[in-house]
Amino acid sequence: MAFRDDFIWGAAAASYQIEGNTQGVDGCADSVWDMCSRRKGFVLDGNTGFNACDHYNRYEEDVQIMKSLSLDAYRLSIMWPRVMPEGTGKVNQTGLDYYDRLVDELLANGIDPWVTLFHWDYPMALFHKGGWLNDDSSDWFAEYTRVIVDKLSDRVSNWFTLNEQACFIGLGHQSGMHAPGLQLATKEVNRAWHNALLAHGKAVKILREEAKKPAKVGAAPCFRTAAPASNSEQDIEAARQRTFNVVDDQMFNATWWMDPAFKGEYPQDGLALFGNDAPEVKDGDMDIICQPLDFVGINVYNSELVKMGANGQPEVVPYPNDYPYTHFRWPVTPESLRWTTQFLYERYNKPLIITENGLSTNDWVSLDGKVHDTTRIDFLNRYLLGLKQAADSGVDIMGYFQWSILDNFEWAEGYLQRFGLVHVDYATQKRTIKDSGFWYKSVIESNGSVLGSSNPLDGWRAPEDFNRNIKS
Numbered sequence: 001m002a003f004r005d006d007f008i009w010g011a012a013a014a015s016y017q018i019e020g021n022t023q024g025v026d027g028c029a030d031s032v033w034d035m036c037s038r039r040k041g042f043v044l045d046g047n048t049g050f051n052a053c054d055h056y057n058r059y060e061e062d063v064q065i066m067k068s069l070s071l072d073a074y075r076l077s078i079m080w081p082r083v084m085p086e087g088t089g090k091v092n093q094t095g096l097d098y099y100d101r102l103v104d105e106l107l108a109n110g111i112d113p114w115v116t117l118f119h120w121d122y123p124m125a126l127f128h129k130g131g132w133l134n135d136d137s138s139d140w141f142a143e144y145t146r147v148i149v150d151k152l153s154d155r156v157s158n159w160f161t162l163n164e165q166a167c168f169i170g171l172g173h174q175s176g177m178h179a180p181g182l183q184l185a186t187k188e189v190n191r192a193w194h195n196a197l198l199a200h201g202k203a204v205k206i207l208r209e210e211a212k213k214p215a216k217v218g219a220a221p222c223f224r225t226a227a228p229a230s231n232s233e234q235d236i237e238a239a240r241q242r243t244f245n246v247v248d249d250q251m252f253n254a255t256w257w258m259d260p261a262f263k264g265e266y267p268q269d270g271l272a273l274f275g276n277d278a279p280e281v282k283d284g285d286m287d288i289i290c291q292p293l294d295f296v297g298i299n300v301y302n303s304e305l306v307k308m309g310a311n312g313q314p315e316v317v318p319y320p321n322d323y324p325y326t327h328f329r330w331p332v333t334p335e336s337l338r339w340t341t342q343f344l345y346e347r348y349n350k351p352l353i354i355t356e357n358g359l360s361t362n363d364w365v366s367l368d369g370k371v372h373d374t375t376r377i378d379f380l381n382r383y384l385l386g387l388k389q390a391a392d393s394g395v396d397i398m399g400y401f402q403w404s405i406l407d408n409f410e411w412a413e414g415y416l417q418r419f420g421l422v423h424v425d426y427a428t429q430k431r432t433i434k435d436s437g438f439w440y441k442s443v444i445e446s447n448g449s450v451l452g453s454s455n456p457l458d459g460w461r462a463p464e465d466f467n468r469n470i471k472s
């Protein structure tokens, strides 16, 4: 079986990671990531997202690259303080017009824009008022959503509310590794968590009620996932339980996000585990949070390997040191796409879309002017085969967004990690399509039928000319 005929082949990126041109350019105000970029030692090597890939000025060139790679869809996000410098109130028309032009440019080139409302660039002005800890924060997000929906929903049909709440609340407010760099007690973390869920629900409601053309809505969460160590029923059950059990007080438990959003309740084991630190739920909150969604979006990069332990509990099997790891030292686990999608489909019974998946390596431009990123080709080949296995076994998979179209600002890791299908020389902003970009094009054009367990490079060569035609 192949991927379904209307399978969506896309790539993704996020505003702060590629646009640059923050720092007051055209009225853009600071986000918490601008603030943290200035904090000594927060981002590797003192890197910042102030310039990033200058996509703000180069979006036309970048859309031509996307077109040349035959993308059906591009997942972009909106920088909240570019559009509303104070977070609420006055709209910065110049900032808003930029997204208007970007959407038009994509559509004119046959690429469907899938818009994420929030991918971490939280307005500093609202952080000063308490950010996600403030119980008005979901209303602030609703106000911002309304502005975007009013402007773009005559052309945009597919929406995501929040990207990876586990990261912007968990890493941002609990471990402090991400902006705004807070290390709060669990009770406060869960307060921010609950407010972000309310923001999600309010945004979905606005999209349903106010979009100018029917909106398809989901979110792009991430969480700890698990794959079975063998095909035995016991190990599969162990992996399922490990995926859905709330196992610690960190924010990466799948059901801590998914159950409120899809079932209108926090999972019982999580409530028991958090005890007095669980979120305070007011009357009507769960109805606001649990809005009908069109699909389950999920960002997946790797999973734990799990077997059923002798005590009847899931047991994590560690990967050995010589296991294949990415440059981030994440294990390469193609089976994560196969099993995560299946488990989520069983539990939430909605079509799935992979909203992010990809490999970070330290790519460079070879003497021949090309980027020979064979490991990324092998990684994508394996993961897409894993996804296809899930589709073949009956899981309804709508599409796949590779992360990321361009190398970009990888948050606290600065520019160390390169995830792109397109190499970016940050000093000159020259773009070079990597071999994996050309290979992905052949996957898209064949709707996945070129995927295979044999060497994906057999019989295939990157086109000689295309990179020469990209203006630098």
Ligand code: IFM
Binding pocket: 014, 017, 164, 299, 356, 403, 410
């Ligand atoms: O770059 C990030 C992205 O912003 C969110 N998901 C994970 C990616 C890789 O770390």
